Amino acid sequence: MHGPHVHIDDEILGKAYDARLVVRLLVYLRGYWVLVCLAFLCLAGYTGAQLLGPYLVKVAIDGYIAAKDLAGLDRVALAYVVTVILGFLCHFGHSFTTQYVGQRVMHDVRQQLFGHLVTHDLAFFDRNPVGRLMTRVINDVENLNELFSSGVVAFLGDTLMIVGIAGAMFLLDWRLGLLGLGLLPVMVWATNLYRKKARENYRESRKTLARLNGYLNEHISGMATVQAFGQERRALHRFMEINSRNRDALLKSVHYNAIFFPLVELCSAVTVGLILWQGGRMILDDTLLPGVVVAFIQYVHRMFQPIRDLAEKYNIFQAAMASSERIFRLLDEPARIQAPTEPGTPSATAGSIEFQDVWLSYVPGEPVLRGISFRVAPGEKIALVGPTGHGKTSIVSALCRFYDVERGRILVDGLDVREWDKAALRRHLGLVLQDVFLFSGTIGENVSLGCPWITAEQIQEAARRVHASRFIDRLPQRYQEEVQERGSTLSQGERQLLSFARALAFDPRILILDEATSSVDTETEILIQEALRILLESRTAIIVAHRLSTIQFADRILVIHKGRIREEGTHAELLARQGLYARLYQLQYQLA
């Protein structure tokens, strides 16, 4: 089961009420104020209907039964039926409306959050692990859901009910009313105690359950490893240990519940007893009618349910406040890469690139690019060669504006990338990455990335031209075949070809290729080389090359070393220079 990930460190709870957060949350209700009003009306109606029931019983007993008025009794019974039906309508109205509003708000928050996240630069994603961001979008928003749909309204409803019942009791008879509320402090105290215990325990059991399921999930996925190392027995022992801890936490909560809930009933029974005692004395003194006692007993029964519910609501509030705080903090984080005030696209988009003294650092003070300058003419292909970690990929990232440069500037078709319309720039550039990332969905969707203006014909044409159709045609559903668990059923080579098809389908003027290092078998290698040739045809290209065979496609070669360009020139020029590249070539010549 792909359950939401639970991050324990994210569960530190704060206040149950924070005015600043509440105000921000209320803003989301702006569009739904009519529905919110309706929900409150229904809530008030429901509470009223609930309060009216016992009162009608009292009227029936004291007014009509005592007076032997049959017709009156009929009327009261009819009125009772009316309150029941009214109660039903209001109850349904308020519970559905609040659910509806809650779900709408969640939908809005989720979308806002997701939209905010995908526009961040890559530095943001370097700082924030995917798991944590996911918890924001999924779990924290879900917590808000509880706040809106079952929290706030139920909280208000319960409070209203308690106040209403208390009011009704005092109106009927203030002395009995005092008695009826007499055990309320005890209840509040017990509820508070229970709430604290239950919360600690709830967190413990959630934590252990998350661990248990995590362990289970991992050991099912890694069963081959467990079996290959013959570690079944030890794995079982650890599993039992976690399982026991989870069971003990749960047993504890069974214990708390088994104490608390009967305790509530005891309180309610004792209150009923007190009312009977005092009410009885008053009836004997002729200062009270028996119907009042009957109504009181019913009120007492209706009062304890909301108290019980409130105990549970408090924890929901706390969790939701903490979640909303985290969500807002994330939303408040500004996107580092600023969109230009007047985004532009150059008139001529032939595909030229120019780096002018470009400096870039991910960590301040540790530049990874130190004054890179070079020019690529339209249609020209250059290869970046050099050791790993010396800046080849950073050049690519800066060009795509995944990060903004520190000094210098990068011109694409004469316009600084920071002045380009971001979407237009990225449509202009095509990026093929080393490790091919596949999304859930069909093969076809992975080529088009769901982009609406790429047709099925274009997808197939692109796949055919880079030879990806060879393996796609062998799949039972062809382009409709679902990609299994991130493409695990496709080989390295097949995934490479798929990413070429993706690049071709988007048909960029400038192609940026970060060549894969991992080895593939020979046949696939030939296909990949062939596909590359087609892909590079009549495009400007920057290739981060690992194989000499790929470098052969390039018009010019830059040797990148420690964030600088160490050698630059055409194949012939570099050979004449007798540097690093020359030695590489000699080696190849000897081998051939």
Place this chain on the structure above:
Amino acid sequence: MHLLIPWFTRLAIDNLAQGPGRRWDLLLFPGLIALAAAGQGVFRYFWRINVFGFSRHIEWDLRNQLFAHLQRLPLAYFQRMKTGELMSRLTNDLASVREMLGIGAVAALDGAVLILAALPLMINIDPWLTLWSLLSLPGITALVLGFGNRMHRGYREVQQFLGKLSIFVQESLAGIRVIQAHAQEDTRQARFAELSAEYMRKNLVTARLSGVLWPLIAVFSGLAAAVVLWLGGRRVLLGTLTIGQFVQFNGYLAMLTWPVMAIGYVVNLYQRGSAALARLVEVLETPAAPAHLTPDDGSPRRLEGAIEFRDLSFRYDPDAPWVLRDIQLKVPAGSCLAVVGEVGAGKSTLVHLIARLFEAPEGSLLLDGRDIRAVPLSRLRASIGLVSQDIFLFSETIRENILFGRPDATVQDIEEAARIAALLPSIQEFADRFDTLLGERGVRLSGGQKQRTALARALIADPPILILDDAFSSVDVQTEESILRELRGARTGRTTILISHRISTVKDADQIVYVRDGRIVEQGTHEELLAREGHYHRLYRRQLVASELEALAAKENG
């Protein structure tokens, strides 16, 4: 006990109606009520603790059993069953069984007792009133029955869809580079909006169901109360019923609302629980891998390491295509075999058979001259160190991962294994060194780091047979060569099987086989195979240039 409370209430009220003079009674009945409630509380406490506790223990036990059994199942089972499906059985199904045994049992018994006890008492008060007032209660049972399963299904769907939404978010964030590079943020967001709206809709379906169900239940019980008020009121008015009895009757009626709901609820729980139990039993009844049934015969603790394939052919299922055909191969103890060939040629299957992760046909695979089926599994697996193609590391510390196969290894052993695997330089980069946590909540290792960690894990037990299934594909050539050098130094007497695409990895092996479409097509030493000018030679020509370039670039770097 519960039933006493309305009864005492009635006595108290009727007592009032009898007039003055018995003031001490005023205290008696309320006192009795409190006592009855206290007694009921104590009783309920033990009853709940026992039943809920029992269901938790059963769940615990069943979960342990399931896990233990899963570990003994053949790997083919896990290829057939998705992880998600198994997880759902061990979480959702297990929960359904627990609910059936816990809440289900409590509700069934509570309900049955209350109905059986309250009904006669109500009939005793007034049979006709009982009949009329109870007319609407079966409606509640029917409601819960009808809505229960639909709500549960709806809830499941919501959960499943939330999983889908999570995966979408997860992929979008992990693949953000691709999305941004193709300027597809808007497409992605539009898709997310669709999914989010669908999720909202599914939530609202359940919300509508539960929004109707609870108020409707209240309507039915409210109608019953209205009937009592009307008919009961009449009887009080006519003097055939006392006010006390009227209140008592109301008390019982309120008590019955829950049991009639419970009937529907219990039926639902039972349906779900027994279906879930059937699915769990299905897992438990899946036969264990035969490998786990091999008896221990007291043969030497470890194997020597001689491997022989005798005309072995293999396929995963009787109706599946052959993966390996007519494999004839001898690997003497202490020698090194290299396997090359194209993707999907059957290389990995070959080594998985040696680790008995899959069953070789009888008599076709011999270890130290004995059929692999006769070798006790614990011996076999203690003798084999396997680094497979797709590395699986656990979300634990690096140390725990390396210690996986041999928990009692010393610190020196760990460092030695990490040194041979060229893992030490990477480990020095981590602040917590060997105690660095891996996985989602820890450090994400690069492909090469993973492979080297897995190698250290395989080496720590110093196994007589070491199998490296394309274990260096993400390690650069220079590092790979140093690892191989170290391995050769430490390898005396160890049988090594290398699977690789790289000539540099395999060229020093004692024998090399080239596998194509499940058959061995070339076999010999590096020189012999080159001389033959076949598949191996072509592979050699193609790769040498590229690997030398990488090596040179790496040296330049150093």
